[in-house]
Amino acid sequence: MRTQIQRKILFWQALICFAFLWSNTEAQLRYTIPEELKEGSIVGNVAKDLGLDVSEISNRKLRIASESGKQYFSLNLRNGELLVNEIIDRETLCGQSTSCVLPLQLIIEDPLQFYRVEVDVQDINDNSPSFLSDTHIIDVSESTLTGARFRLEPAQDPDVGSNSLRTYSLNKNDFFVLNVKNDKDGTKVPEIVLQKAVDREKQSIHHLILTGIDGGDPPRSGTTQITVRLLDANDNAPTFEQDLYEIKVIENSAPGTIIQIVKAIDLDDGVHGEIQYAFGSLTPEPIKHLFAIDSNTGELTILKSLDYELSSTYKFDIRARDKGVPVMEGHCRIQVAVIDINDNAPEITIASSPKPVREDAPAGDMIALINVKDLDSGLNGNVTLAISPGTPFKLKPTFSNHFALVTDAQLDREKYPLYHIELIASDSGTPPLVSSKHITVNILDVNDNPPVFSEPVYSVYIKENNAPGSILASVTASDLDTGENAKIVYSVLDNKARDVPVSSYVYINSENGSIFSMHTFDYEKMKVFEIVVHAKDNGSPPLHSNATVRVFILDQNDNVPAVIYPSAVTGSVSHQRMPRSAKTGHLVTKITAVDADSGHNAWLFYRLAEATDASLFNVNLQTGEVRTKRSVSEQDDSSQRLVIEIKDNGDPVKSTTVTVDIIIEDEFPETIKDFREKSTETNTKNGKITLYLIISLAAVSLMVLMTCSILVIKCARSNSGNSSCCIRPADSGYKSSNRNLQIQLNTDGPIKYVEVLGGDMMSQSQSFGSYLSPMSEFSDFTLVKPSSTTNFTDTLNVLDASLPDSAWTFESQQVSA
Template identity: 65%
Template sequence: MRRIRVWKQAALWLFVFSLLWNTVGAQIRYTIPEELKEGSVVGNIARDIGLEISDIADRKLRIASDSSTQYFSVDTRNGELIVNGRIDREALCGQSASCLMPLQLVIENPLQLYRVNIEIQDINDNAPNFHTKDSILKIAESVAVGAKFPFESAEDLDVGSNSLKSYALSNNAFFRLNVKTLEDGKKVPELIVDKPLDREKQSVHKLILTALDGGDPVKSGAIMTQVIVQDTNDNEPKFEQSQYKASVQESTTFGSSVLTVKATDLDEGLNGEIQYFFGARTPDNVKKSFNINAETGEITVIGKLDYELTKLYTFDVCAKDKGSPEQEGHSSVMLHIIDENDNIPEIILTSLPSPVSENASVGTVVALINVKDLDSGDNGKINLTISTRFPFKLKPAFDNHYSLVTGSLLDREANAEYDIKLVATDSGGPSLKSTKTVNVKILDVNDNPPVFSQPSYTVYIKENSPPGASLFSVSASDIDQDKNAILSYSILDLTSNQLPASSYFYINSENGTIYSMSSFDYEKTKLISIVVQAKDHGSPPLSSNATVHVFILDHNDNVPAVIYPSTSMGSVSHQKMPRSAKAGHLVTKVTAVDADSGHNACVNLHTGEVRTKRAVSEHDDSSQRLLIEIKDNGEPIQSTTVTVDILIEDGFHEPISDYRDKTIEPNKKTGKITLYLIISLASVSLFCLLTFFILLVKCARGSRSCCIRRTNSEYKNPNRNLQIQLNTDGPIKYVEVLGGDMMSQSQSFGSYLSPMSEFSDLTLVKPSSTTNFTDTLNVLDASLPDSAWTFESQQRRSTMMKAVEREET
């Protein structure tokens, strides 16, 4: 029943004091009685610090305690602080009036620290206790009435009202009890002789000393003392002082004298000779630290003193004579230990440093730090510092707790980690210090885009190359880390392109190697510009672009194409000439073009004119067949042939008149041809004027001079010219306008009229690239009798290409 009553009292204390918790700043205080049952609830710590129940697991609410034994735990389901094991106040705090258990409560995201003080209140769970159950006290029969003899003191581990309060002595006729209180509050029982003793009447007195505490219910302990009455030697030694006091430095060396006690005895002989001893109940820690000289009473140091372990030593000394029976006197000694600065400050990481993102804002908490010094006063005051060269600083929290926070913006690319040296210095004289290095790693943020080795690249590929050929490899780098530095390459499809670039090329996303996906035709495409993008794998990803100019190199893959004479009606062209033709008569002119460029497009240097070597005689056959071969200058050489049948007629002297007669015939086709010719000539004239105006503007802007000159029909500069040609010589009648250079995309127009053709038709050649007609001009006869106007502008190739692009737009 008594045990149940104790637990009911403990539960009542728990209920009352859990309502009295208080918070100062970031400190929380609970009060509980000792010996609470395991699993008892101290309080809802999550609610008291303002933490939602749903955030307990996410923010990793936990207890970080300096003690190796965890007396409390946090229930992560509801945030309650739970008793984790038996709490014995006496084992934790001894006889201290106040018993506080400090806990450090840590939550993360963001990192925060709370100080929780749990006051352990004493319950009356210890009875007063004597070290022995029986003791013997020898008293001379001659002792005077009122003489005092010390009893063994009882100890009660409880404190406050539950501690030792009084003593009681069993009823007897010769002795009474006196209790004195020392300066430290300790109660010492004394046996006082109330009446003269008579050994012959009663030599032994059995007394029971009972010690009582102030608890409810009261607990007690008892010791039986046998008082043996001795005869003779009736004077006991007496100390000069009832209590001796001294102060000792904790660094006092072995053998140093602390103080000397002295007692006197009025007896003579052996009854007056005195020896000094520690009291019978002297604690072991006193005996290990001090020694008393039995002959002189000098107390010396024999062990290491430590202020942090024991600040005050209190013990009894005894002076005994050599009489029979011997008598003894008693006194107490109080030694105060003086603190010295002999403890180095200690730096404790309450939480390990967290890696910090390089874009963390100023003031972000990195680690929680606690410093302590076991010394007292100025010796225990600590100043914690770090070097100013680090982008971190210390922010005081409470007591000796600090937060290590960012002091400025971070850049992982400049410093990926920091070894921060913490220095703790106390205020003692001389001061002591300790250091600790804290390693803080900086986490990478995707804040750097990829960078190409160069902004643009130039690549050359031959036309007709098989698909899948490796063209070139672009390279980019990223100074970020991990996935933020992993790059993927891709080709961007620009809306300005007629076809997406991905239909022409493929790029390896890992190494940036570009492959062709098709075979290219120089005559259709000479330059393809693609935009390559390098993108990292960060979040969000960053990217950069580079332009790759792919130039298509010409290959001699086109045979010359015969423009005149026309073979549209069959494989043989039919021409007429009069039998009266003389030597050198122009029978026909073969005109061919080559779709290639450069030397591959040059059709041999001859004019293509077919003339008679001699005059035609009456014996010559009226039908002559010629096989004409046309070759280009490429490698390998490409060639084509045309077959011309020449009909020699008598009386055919005026081919032009004949042509006119045919055109005057009421034929619908002839009328259409005339209309086409008029439209063609008008268009050519308009185009010439427009071209002339553009060239004037270019000459005004360019750094070189422009010229307008009259030249022969010989094609001098096939790469950079604009030509307007009108040819009326022979059977071929044509007007031709050529513009741009071999690399441009400007247009050229040509019209061809053959009065000797079977239908006297007008051929309009559709617009084509200048390259094709430049090649055509290479094979035209440069010695035509009619002259032509040539407009020529000398500019650099890059400037001309840009101008041509603007013309096309």
Template identity: 60%
Template sequence: VRNRDWRWRALLWHFLMWTTVDAQTRYSIPEELKQGSVVGNLAKDLSLGLSEIFERKLRVASEAGKQYFSVDAGKGELLVSDRIDREALCGQSANCVLPLQVVVENPLQLHRIEVEIRDINDNVPRFQTQEIKIKIPESVAVGTRFPLESAEDPDVGSNSLKTYTLMKNEYFSLKFKEAKNGKTVPELMLEKSLDREKMSTHQLLLTGLDGGNPIKSGTCKILINVLDNNDNVPIFNEKEYVVSLKENSTKGTFVVRVKAADADEGVNSEIKYSFGSRTPETVLSTFEINEQTGQIVLKGALDYEAFTSYLIDITAKDKGVPEMEGHCQLQLDIEDVNDNAPEIVLTSKPSPVREDASHGTVVALIKVKDIDSGNNSKITLQLPNGLPFSLKPSFSNNYALVTSGALDRENTSEYNIEITATDAGFPPLSSKKMISVSITDVNDNPPVFSQSAYNVYLKENGVAGSILYSVSASDLDTGENAKVSYSIVDSKVHDVSVSSYVYVNSENGSIFSMHSFDYEKVKVFRVQVEAKDQGSPSLSSNATVHVFILDQNDNAPAVIYPSPHAASHLRVPRSAKAGHLLTKVTAVDADSGHNAWISYKVAEATDASLFTINLYTGEVRTKRAVYEHDDSSQKLIVEVKDDGEPVQSATVTLSILLEDGVSEPVLELRHKASEPGKKGGRITLYLIVALASVSVLSLLTLLVLGVKCMKSSTSGATCCVRRTLSDDDKKPNRNLHIQLNTDGPIKYVEVLGGDVMSQSHSFRSCMSPMSEYSDFTLVKPSSTTDFKEVISVLDASLPDSTWTFESQQVSATLVCTQGELRAFHLIAISTFPLFLFN
């Protein structure tokens, strides 16, 4: 606590004496000096008289915490007051400097001095184990290397470990390998083939020498056992694995997985992993290895200050007789964890700042410090994002808090500025300081809407004058500057002013409809609302209200074919079988969604057992074969209903005549084709030629349509999408019509069952006598700019997951160009029948 008080007082004096030029003095002494040894003459180096030392109360404070030095007040000398062990203070660091603060009073001055602690050769190289045991097969090749244990010397520089020597012998020599951590690793290399029968053991002596004067050394005995038989050594995938771990890694953290392979078979190839036999206890207590998988995990705590790295020998042994083993090394580097947070000192209290203060106005003065060293003491100051303040560096970790942007009292009348000081350590440590700054007022705030855009959904056929929505804007100013009025910004909807659709209450922002809306005429429009305050000059802002008209089931299905206004008779041969197709009833609904899903049923029939209609497609077929006693004149009333609520419906009457002698073209064609002879062959040829001609004409027609579409687009780049419906979703949506619309930035896709002739262009093509469906509908194009948005709205508009039927194909093709999107809807295209004749 006393040391900490001295630090605070020294830092405070340093802060108060900004105008004082700090004297920088550096001494250099060897470690292990006796107590009372003279480091240097402070009085002379600081230009102080001996009388001033006592009168001005000169004292020395160590920033390291422990007091290693004192001052002789009579001589003005700096003395050693405690044992200084360089290795304990600085470890393996090349430079070891103790910073000191010299404080004198009257007048108050702060001087910083540094004492460099030089290393002396007071440590000998030391091996962790006194004896290294190595097992080497007699069949090992000459030149094979075996890693040896490295010696450790706490000294640095020339006093550290320099080299190794090996006792002279004819079988082995000493080689060296440079590890990535800069250390030299000794290796034993085989110079001559081993013969177990001649010599089964070898004893060698390894000596580690430092570079001190005099030289100091340490020794280690090497005992080599020569093994017989099993002649394949497990080989690791890598000779050296390099891994780094954070100092604060928790127990169980995965380190690395080593992998070795043995070329032998059976038990001779089964491998067990372990740490080397000479692995120190510090490694064994910190790490563990799975002997089966080779996975190494952390089982103890890491301490960067104790060990900055580990060089671990890993052994892979097979289960042969004798055992063969391979070696690799794991270099594990420990990443330091920063453990001292920076400190922020406020040197002046902030004064209130005007809202219109210019950039660079000084608000407060601060100072930062960090008792760590190196990158861990490098401090970065940071302010929260979005504040109109910044930090301007001054000198020696001093900063000024200044304005850097426009201030707004109505938005923030007082800023609680949290200054964060973060050091450059890993992980970085930080501290925070809160500074409160008051802002004086200036009128400068426009009204602000609660939302920049509103979506309003309104049912069609509503009552005129009903409220659609209420927008709200607030103004952070006070008095007249905060009073807001609302108005509609004039714009066009279908070439009509938007004010003819809606109006807004100027006081409360409520938007009312001017009349009832019809979904079939207006589906969506946009309203721009302006909010203006009463200030001088007045300020304003706009918000967009998107009004979507929701469809109601107010349109009954309309029968397109057969025409309900024109009388027609259907002729059916009495030879017709069950399933014979009479006609297809086609209807549309001007509504959309479920309201436009159409279903068909027989409401009334002369003979209910004779005819049936498909619920979804409207195909009228015979339920059974026509009997001779059936009435020649049949009447069928078909009811067409939508899926809305309440249900809307329409009916159409079919008059059917049962006649003899009416033949089916396809049956006759097949009958004639089955007749043998030259005439049948000619008919076959004619049919093939006709079929090919029709196919060519169809392709030419599609090609012409494609060329016209491309010419009408503004760009040559097109994109297409095609989807089909599945059999699982046989809903009454067989009369779908896709309408793509846009209103400025509002884009949507409408799936309708409405009046095709009012929404699109319809064509009918007779593709063959047996075609069940032949409607082709081309929906009129609408402009859009975002194809992906169209597809997403299309997916949201249809309840079905996919679009495919069992007996028909329904597809939607969207062709988009730059600035234009065209939609095509192909309804119920049946497969063109193809007849092959032998």
């Protein structure tokens, strides 16, 4: 006996060592183990069988999940061994089924992989055959003929296969022998057969022992005691028309439905032939709650709807008993097969929840694992799975009723940051049943959008003489990305303005794009400059863009008018002469001043502030000409002092003064002498003036001729309006141009000034101007030295402001393409 037990143990140990088997099913790993293994017993090494290193078990988050909902197994994360987590009782788990397979899901999280493992639990002979009752009483009429058979209750053995019930044995006696009958369903039914007539008067009771024996090694057995009571009279038992009734019932049939009418025949007459039907004495209580038998008619009905998913078959006995004395009975077996209908919707299980997906994920990336199942059978349990349309995902079948959710198109987080996906499962029943489940897939951002400024070009206007550190402008860029990919840093590209780096003029707040000045700006030196702002995000790699900020300096009245005639030396006094014979309106002198400011700030006004005799002289408000208001009389002093104030049109007003001493001469000899001296001096000056004037007129004429020729050629070649030629009335402002030639005329004909300009408003142009005083007594020719376009143009603006509307400017302007 001990040798057999040791042999048994060695057999199971060998079976465990070679448990890993590839089956013909869809499982990727299959192990076979015996039931009742102790907790911690090794089933197999899944890591080794899958080709995983020990380090990958934890790094890739290897885990198992049971489809049955109960964890019979655990995973050793140190070495990848699959261990028994709880003692498995095959009979409790699978009942009388010949196959007992526990499906497992093996999931590797990173990257996501899925395997199916099946553990086949083999039966061991751990259950002995047992009878529902320890005693069984049989009434036998003494008139019963030999060969009569008496059915006994079969023994039950939860084990299957070779370990299940194999045979019966009956203790040795003189009257009865054992006969074992096999039903159509394979059940072994014991019967005792009367082999010798009995005599109640000699022995009224016979005690027999029935033993059920299984086919295990060693075999196990169970017994029940049979008491045979001998009776008189009624010697024919009821006999059913069929020993086995096979009935098919559609599940969910209405309660009260008659599913079968059983009928038994008794050859006896009278009360001995009256039959009553009932369930067999050993019928389980659950059967009596599902079915009912009419005792008189034998109609078998259902008490409540059957459920195929709970049980597909039911087996029980019907007893037919007569009313004779002693009572005799017959039995038949009822086998009810439940026909499945499509009454269960498919179930969707998310085996691995979806993780966030990068928007640059390639097509085919696995996102989630999904299982579907249907409790129905056949076509009713055949399930298809689909997803809602309009999403960049698709389902990829892995194996039976298992699907992988994978990417199917390019993702764009800026358009769709997340997707709500509906999973729709449908079976093949008639009509089909449908169920659904929603999952959410979040899209992770990648740096695929550069910063974008609200405007490509910003125009900013600031006044000159601004305070250093004042804000000039604020630029704003936005980024469609999120997080660090949308965090923007601003900077200024170090281009140059007037050969000076822009970074020396301004600085920018790198966080909010506010631009501040670093020093005071002077309109007279610089009117406009450009800042190129660079916006870069914090992505990897970073993306960037640029915007241009054009800063225009606005003029302020910060320059005092400067007197250029009669003298530009501060504090000096000009001496002028006039004859006492001068009449009303006689031109004594002309005050000429300029203002470095522009526009209204450079408009100048002249007035007589002080005079020895205010009734004698008058100053023109616009031109600065000093003329007599009346004829000079003998009583007027020969020495007159005038203080003339020059004001600009700015706010606040700035002004300056010039002092002119006038000598009134009335003695003829002195006049002749002075006239000769002055004539000689004047001739010399006039000679120089004439020479300079000839040179200037020749240069001007040449420049006008060249400019007109160029303009005519340009106008003829250009069809897009890139160049323009115009003759228009002069206004107070001067446009910035690449080339500019201007001749300014007085109302009375003489040339007031000639100006030749070159360059644009952003460069230091060379300009030459000539100013001719319109005085009759003193004619000065002044050649102004080369200066900046800005300063000299401002000077001309001041001079133009004093001209009447009849003055015209001939302007030739070449506009750069």
